[in-house]
Amino acid sequence: MAIQFIRRQLGARPAGGSDYRPAAKLRVPPELLDRHGGRVLDPVRAEAASGTRPGSTAYRPDVLLIPDDVLRDETALGAVRAVLDGEGIDVEHPEPGGGTTPRPVRLRARNGRDRDNVDSWAALQRLRAAADDPDTGPDRDVVRRITLEHLVFSAVTFTGTPWDTNSLVDRSYRRSPGGSARVPVAIAAAPPARGRLDDERFTRRPVVAVLDSGIGPHPWFDIHDRSTPPPAGGFISVLHEAQERIRENALTTGASPCLMDYWDAPVVSDALIRDVDSNTGHGTFIAGIIRQAAPRADVLAVRVMHSDGIAYGSDVIAALEEIARRVDRAQRYDRPEDMVDVVSLSLGYLDESPDDDVYTSHLAEVVRRLTEQGVLVLAASGNNSTSRRFYPAALADLPDVPGAGPGVISVGALNPNNTKAGFSNDGAWVTCWATGAGVVSTFPTDVRGPRQPEMADSHRAGLDPDDFHGGFAVWDGTSFATPLAAAAVANALIDVAAEDTGLSLADVGPETVVKRAWAALERCYEQYEV
Structure with missing residues (x-):
């Protein structure tokens, strides 16, 4: 899979550029608006x-x-x-x-x-x-x-497919008879080896926080069902403080469905037909990409997104603030076990305001706090086939803060042949490209939907397009380009720490974290710059 980093032209575009323009009315399926x-x-x-x-x-x-x-x-x-x-x-x-x-x-x-x-x-x-x-x-x-509470969308957009806002790329990404881009596949591969921590140059695993639809069972993660939490010391952990904050938000707003834990499952579902929402498995799929591309890293999973691909702005902000608090504890009290090194965001929204207003929003403030701490933040550019800015990815436009870590890295999607995917948003604010179409990764093994294979008898059957017991799927979206780029950054953190003892991952002091983040990004430029 390919990755391309574009070196930012610092100061090339100030906040609040002149290309802001109102767009046509956003199209969101009525059932999603009604549900939320x-x-x-x-x-x-x-x-x-x-x-x-x-x-x-x-x-x-x-x-x-x-x-x-x-x-x-x-x-x-x-x-x-x-x-x-x-x-x-x-x-x-x-x-x-x-x-x-x-x-x-x-x-x-x-x-x-x-x-x-x-x-x-x-x-x-x-x-x-x-x-x-x-x-x-x-x-x-x-x-x-005082601001609106935005609906934030998964970067596989509103129906789990990348073309609902752009019919021009409709057929090329549809794989099943029902028109879905997400179908089960089989692979013969063991989970990539995690590597050992007994080398003094590799003293701590970098942590990639994934704010998404939560997690589901999969043998790659030693999560076999939903009856027990992820194993301690495993590849995936969860942030209980963030889930608690999200529950508190739900109690104040009342009417809409609420996220009660970190398990990826439909919030509103008819059990009789085994409903599979458009974004069911989204977070598990992303975790699998990181496991494939950066097996030496750890994933910290936070469920902010409903399985229909909708998140609430306050929940995303609350989760990011809890991560910032965790990093602050790590740096203030020298607690490497609390450090978060990378944040991967496969979600975003189109804002109603001119750019200079967005750059001072609550979301921008907490993202800026993270980058000032030296956390590397990567965000999907969105799948609307537009140049209209998709936030938080478009915060990549902001100039770097002196003494802080790198600003937001916004990620667009490539096809497997390294051409830009037809669904991917694009513009000068997109600073990284990674394979995001035809991606194969992990999927919750307990997901099975109502569709039936076209051919079936007592001995044979066609491909069941929504039976994921095999644990793997193929999917498309800038959602999946983003964790691939985040994995490259995590690997770069390990590499620069191994080469320079002054940048050891065991050192979580603010100055070292910022220097290490810049060194890792520079390593990515050296390896993947276009």
Whole structure:
């Protein structure tokens, strides 16, 4: 499989470039919006307090993200409530935590108002308009930090296939009679050897955090069923603190399905037909790519995505913040066992705002915190066949922070013949390319769907397109290019640490981590630069 790193032209493009333009209305299947209580912002009809026409995005219309410090400030929150009260909207006040973490806050209709008329975008415009009056309105800086709760999509897009927003690449990536790109395959291969830690140059395994749909059973990971957690010291571990934060978010918002643990399984399913969602197995597939390409690394799995490919912005932010806290503990108290070296994100969203607004968002802030800590962050460019920026991958546009690690590495997908995949997003903001089409990897062994093979009798059958008991599948998407690039970075961390004792993986001091991250990226440029 191929990997291509593009050396960033530092300072070539400042934040908030001039190529921002609203796009046509985003297309999201109605059943997904209904399941998650979502809505698509229409750029033609949407009002905007700033007068700037927004881009289309998907969001939760009864939720706003409000930072914890604002929720603790009675004066600031009171001013916000006063504006929304005038619109017939009540703000459900969750118990705030510490710091400045954005929390999902539920909006409710008051005085008999139709709940369907509650719209967080309209509420946000009222707040922004009110903040223009310095005498009677809420504080402008407070309002600036209140945002929509975006729906974040898997980078195999909304139906598990890369072509639902671009029919031009329809047939070339369909493999089964039902039109799916994801089908079971068989391979005759043992899991790649993990290597030993008895070499003083290889003192700790680099950890790749995968924020995705969770994990399922597979013999490569010594996870044989869902009755027990992953084995201690194994290839895959989980971050319980992040899962707890996600459960807390779900309790404050109420209506939509919630993620209760790290197991990859349909949240809403009809057991009678053994439903297989569009993104079932997504996280397990990604873990298998890393096992193949960087077997000496470890995977830290965090479930932020529902098996239908939808994640909530607050859950992604919360998981990233928990990783940043874990890295802070590792660096502050010299705890190498807590270190996270790489983050792989095969998800994202199209934002409604001009680029310079996105670059100061809650998501951008926590990603920036990670890169300042020296964590290498890789994100999928998306599968919409567009140059419109897909976040967080497009944060690769941000200039590097002095003294920090490398900025975001955004990853597009290649075909097996090294041409760019027809579904992959592209643009100057894409800084890495890796094979993402026709990829074979691990799949949960207990997944079997309702389809039946075309030919079947008592002795023979055709290929069952959704029976994955064999444990492997072939799939396409920038979702799968991203972990391949993350694996290359993890391998580079091992290599530079082995060559330079001053960059040992056992040393998790902030300065060493940042230097090691830059050295690893430079190694990737040397090996894979185009």
